[in-house]
Amino acid sequence: MMKQNDKPREEDRPVSVQFSDGMLRVQLQDGREIATPLEWYPVLMQAAPEQQANVELSLSGIYWPDLDEDLSIAGMLRGVRPPQRKLKANESI
Numbered sequence: 001m002m003k004q005n006d007k008p009r010e011e012d013r014p015v016s017v018q019f020s021d022g023m024l025r026v027q028l029q030d031g032r033e034i035a036t037p038l039e040w041y042p043v044l045m046q047a048a049p050e051q052q053a054n055v056e057l058s059l060s061g062i063y064w065p066d067l068d069e070d071l072s073i074a075g076m077l078r079g080v081r082p083p084q085r086k087l088k089a090n091e092s093i
Contacts, residue, residue: 008059012029012030012077013057014057014061015029023037024036024040034076036076043067047066060073060074
C-alpha cells in the first residue's frame with residue numbers, strides 16, 4: 001500500500017475503469033482491482049455514460065475531462081473517501 005509521501009509505482013498504474021453494480025472498479029497494472037462505492041463520487045454517479053467513458057489514465061490517477069473530476073490511486077488504495085465536491089452555479093453534469 002502506498003503512503004502519502006510515496007512515489008507512484010508502475011504496478012499501481014490503472015489500466016481500466018468500469019462502472020457496475022453501484023461500484024467504481026479500477027483494474028491495476030499488476031492485476032489487482034480496487035472497488036469503491038459509486039456513491040462516494042456524486043459527480044461520477046450523476047454523469048452520463050458517455051461522460052463516464054471519457055477517462056484518462058495516468059501513473060498516479062484517473063481523470064474525467066468532461067467532468068473535471070480526478071481520483072488518486074493512492075487514495076483509493078488507502079480506502080479514503082474523497083471530500084465531496086460542490087458543483088459551481090454554472091456547472092452541470
